[in-house]
Amino acid sequence: MKLHIIELKKFSDFLAIRTAWDRMLEQAVTRNVALTYEWAYASWKRYAGFFDVRVATLWEADTLVSAIPFVAKPVSREGCRGTAVQVLTEIVPYSTISEEAPVLECFFAYLRRNYADLLKVSFQEVDASCYGFAALTDWAQGEGMPFFIYKSHESPYVEIRTDFSSYYLTRKKKIKNALRNKPDKLQALSPFRIVSYAKETDIRRGFQQLLEIDCESWKYEEKSDMSSREGQHIFYETLAEEGAKRGMTELWLLVNEREPVAFEYNLLFEGKVMAIKWGYKVKYASFSPGVILRLETTKQFFERGFRMIDLWGSKDQFKTIWSDAHFDRYAVHLYANSAAGLALKRQDENARNSVAAPSAVELC
Incomplete structure (x- = not known):
């Protein structure tokens, strides 16, 4: 050739x-x-x-x-x-x-x-x-x-081979240890709901809320948030907008009556989910909002027939709640x-x- x-x-x-x-x-x-x-x-x-x-x-x-x-x-x-x-x-x-x-x-x-x-x-x-x-x-x-x-x-990654109930039984102990009664406490503080943005017309609005959370997360103090790195927020915003045109982008947020609290930024491609960014506002850390949100999105991805969730980036305490397998x-x-x-x-x-x-x- x-x-x-x-x-x-x-x-x-x-x-x-x-x-x-x-x-x-x-x-x-x-x-x-x-x-x-x-x-x-x-x-x-x-x-x-x-x-x-x-x-x-x-x-x-x-x-x-x-x-x-x-x-x-x-x-x-x-x-x-x-x-x-x-x-x-x-x-x-x-x-x-x-x-x-x-x-x-x-x-x-x-x-x-x-x-x-x-x-x-x-x-x-x-x-x-x-x-x-x-x-x-x-x-x-x-x-x-x-x-x-x-x-x-x-x-880490989650390989989807069963239904969500069967998967949950294998991770139940770690998930319960992370959550305990925190969802109830967060709900009592201010009623919350989980929303997603996937349409091309909605992605920019979702991304602005995502950036707000990122700038009030622990990552901001470490200078590892998207806005603190050289052009990184441009990469992720462009990727979200362009990916939405192909139906690849889903931004998930946990929001209460006052403000956005936690987010997940996912890309969907060829039956796989790439969970490339996540975070929460540090003032809500005691409620584990990231775990609450990830539990819901993981259930959704199982029910929708995806084959794998790639948790991307390095192994950490949060990611090992969901899987012991890794690339x-x-x-x-x-x-x-x-x-x-x-x-x-x-x-x-x-x-x-x-x-x-x-x-x-x-x-x-």
């Missing part, structure tokens, strides 16, 4: 490719929400103005075979100055409509042509069991590229086989090993 690359640098070019992108995803070897046009579009809007944002689109004649969005950032450290590329897909490292397509070969040739000082290419939150992970590491070894892989986190997710960094590339790799390894983290696995 002979491929050629068309680089998208202008926003207008990116907007024009939506139909071809959707057609490519319909035929893709692996279909995932993080490979959708909506995810890439939201990423573009998040990083544009901060970094060099581009999409490498790989074509066979008039057929789009793969599309890889990325940002290029300058690196300036002791002994290593150049460019680092961060690929913006997650879970699956790249899309393709054919396992025979030389996607990595073409993509890296393109990067080397465009960034003569290329030192590093990174893939984030990749599932080792998903398509492309083994191909990525095998290709790097064949090319003689040093690389550094480590498990970045464990991400292992990895960071993969590939380096130029040069003095500067090897120096950057050593610095990354040292930085990773300096924090209390899972042991890195070097496979080169």
Whole structure:
């Protein structure tokens, strides 16, 4: 298969490719929400103005075979100055409509042509069991590229194989320990209800309430809320609005007579739920509003016939209420086989090993 690359640098070019992108995803070897046009579009809007944002689109004649969005950032450290590329897909490292397509070969040739000082290419939150992970590491070894892989986190998920009642019995103890009589206490304080926003016309209103909650949550104090991070609220708002056009977005809120209290931000794709954000106002922490809301949404997703709820992000006390199963997710960094590339790799390894983290696995 002979491929050629068309680089998208202008926003207008990116907007024009939506139909071809959707057609490519319909035929893709692996279909995932993080490979959708909506995810890439939201990423573009998040990083544009901060970094060099581009999409490498790989074509066979008039057929789009793969599309890889990325940002290029300058690196300036002791002994290593150049460019680092961060690929913006997650879970699956790249899309393709054919396992025979030389996607990595073409993509890296393109990067080397465009960034003569290329030192590093990174893939984030990749599932080792998903398509492309083994191909990525095998290709790097064949090319003689040093690389550094480590498990970045464990991400819990709920696999839906039974009805909700049967599932609840397996989690009853943990859910009851978290809730006790808190729903009654919260109801006595101010009657609450659970609402959802999914229609394109309603998403903006729902998202504004979501942001209000996020800015009054514990995350705000930690500077990990959406508004405190570089362009993150733009990514999530754009993703919500664009996803609603495809019927992918559902924003769930627990609200009382005074204000919104807790939220869940979910994406629905291919029979799976991606629970990408959740939170509650910290002043309601003693009532466990996040658990109250998650119990209701989990019941809904069981009843509606979804196959899985991916709780996304790192394992924590809240997520392990709902499941003991998890995905292992990895960071993969590939380096130029040069003095500067090897120096950057050593610095990354040292930085990773300096924090209390899972042991890195070097496979080169």
